[in-house]
Amino acid sequence: MERWVIVNPAAGRGKVGRLSGAILKAARDKGAKAFLTEGPGHAAELAGKAPPGARVVAVGGDGTVHEVLKGLAGTDKTLGVVPIGSGNDFARMLGLKGLPWPLALEHALFAPEEAVDLGVVNGEPFGASLGLGFDALVAKKALSAPPFLRGMPRYLYALFAVLKDLRLPEGRVFLDGEEVYRGPLLLLAAMNGPAYGGGIPIAPMADPRDGRLAVVLAGRFSRLGVVLILPRLLLGRHLGHKEVRAFSGRVLEAHFAAPVPAHADGELLPEAERYRAEIHPLALKVVGRRALEKGPKLSPLGA
Numbered sequence: 001m002e003r004w005v006i007v008n009p010a011a012g013r014g015k016v017g018r019l020s021g022a023i024l025k026a027a028r029d030k031g032a033k034a035f036l037t038e039g040p041g042h043a044a045e046l047a048g049k050a051p052p053g054a055r056v057v058a059v060g061g062d063g064t065v066h067e068v069l070k071g072l073a074g075t076d077k078t079l080g081v082v083p084i085g086s087g088n089d090f091a092r093m094l095g096l097k098g099l100p101w102p103l104a105l106e107h108a109l110f111a112p113e114e115a116v117d118l119g120v121v122n123g124e125p126f127g128a129s130l131g132l133g134f135d136a137l138v139a140k141k142a143l144s145a146p147p148f149l150r151g152m153p154r155y156l157y158a159l160f161a162v163l164k165d166l167r168l169p170e171g172r173v174f175l176d177g178e179e180v181y182r183g184p185l186l187l188l189a190a191m192n193g194p195a196y197g198g199g200i201p202i203a204p205m206a207d208p209r210d211g212r213l214a215v216v217l218a219g220r221f222s223r224l225g226v227v228l229i230l231p232r233l234l235l236g237r238h239l240g241h242k243e244v245r246a247f248s249g250r251v252l253e254a255h256f257a258a259p260v261p262a263h264a265d266g267e268l269l270p271e272a273e274r275y276r277a278e279i280h281p282l283a284l285k286v287v288g289r290r291a292l293e294k295g296p297k298l299s300p301l302g303a
Ligand SMILES: Nc1ncnc2c1ncn2[C@@H]1O[C@H](COP(=O)(O)OP(=O)(O)OP(=O)(O)O)[C@@H](O)[C@H]1O
Pocket: 008, 009, 010, 011, 012, 013, 037, 038, 039, 040, 041, 042, 043, 060, 061, 062, 063, 064, 065, 067, 084, 085, 086, 087, 088, 266, 267
């Protein structure tokens, strides 16, 4: 089996760039082919070129994972992850968050594989999360924030800029063909894993192996309502709010009168008036923690 390692030097706010020499060397020493990405889109291109049956390891954050996933989805290649991004929600979903990179690399290259569900939205695969509306708008706004703002201050700037002009789109939401909501929509999340945005537990009940999307819908919210629910959201205690509903299903459709922004694994999608998301049960081969924990011998990762 060929093993490929794809390293995004821009991930982790420069951290991967600083470590990239050591990571490429470690990967090659272990018999893998290792590549440094040259810009957005390159990781997907590389992953697409890996031979059938290959194991392809994404080194970076959720954006890197998302790109590699695009190059692998629908093939028999396996996705491994070395989480060193600023958002590592896919790795969190697989139980790999927090591993030091040398251990994570060893694990991604050699641990047994397992299968998780694969999300697809408007034809594009996603691993952990899909978000429509408010959160995608904040991510979009963050792109145009002043360059001196980085990390959390950048997102806070974007959050308040979006809140200032908050206008909720009217939407219709269908789950497995049945209309489940019609009205103003703050956000709609269709989740494979529990968290997005670097650990925000929007769908604590999500299970990436249940063949279903965990859907969380936030309907009519005022500006103050958004500010007040944020702390609850960060603690995963938002599901009891009267304007928040949770569902689960295989096919989610959302229709709007005008294009609404969306993100998949934190990467912005082309804006659309209609979204169709579906789950493909156990369609993605990954190297997670689970196969190892269930297996006969425990590795040092068990520590
Ligand atoms: N060589 C490169 N130079 C610049 N950007 C790159 C390069 N390779 C990949 N990218 C882009 O880097 C972006 C961020 O990657 P990723 O999400 O993995 O890291 P991150 O640290 O979690 O970043 P962010 O906080 O911006 O999401 C991706 O959107 C990807 O397209």
